[in-house]
Amino acid sequence: MSTAQVLSELGISEATLHRWQATYGSMTRSEAKELQHLREENNSRLKRLLGQAELEKQRGRNCRKGNF
Incomplete structure (x- = not known):
């Protein structure tokens, strides 16, 4: 099997292969x-930081709604 065939089966372009190399x-x-x-x-x-930011965002929403 040629490199081109393997790349085709994996859905990887030759440009991507060359960039990786x-x-x-x-x-x-x-x-x-x-x-x-x-x-x-x-x-x-x-x-972890995204999770913390989401929690802070939710706390802010709850405070605006009066839910402490």
Whole structure:
């Protein structure tokens, strides 16, 4: 199976493959794992902050309605 066939089956364009290769191609396995770990930590932190912001927003709505 050719690279083009695999990309087609996965729904990935050749441009995306080349961008990934340019970005991640020179990384070692440990560097890639560290990058993944950092991204996961950052996503967790952002989700937590979003949850806090949503709670504060809801509290503000409740206060405006007189629900304490």
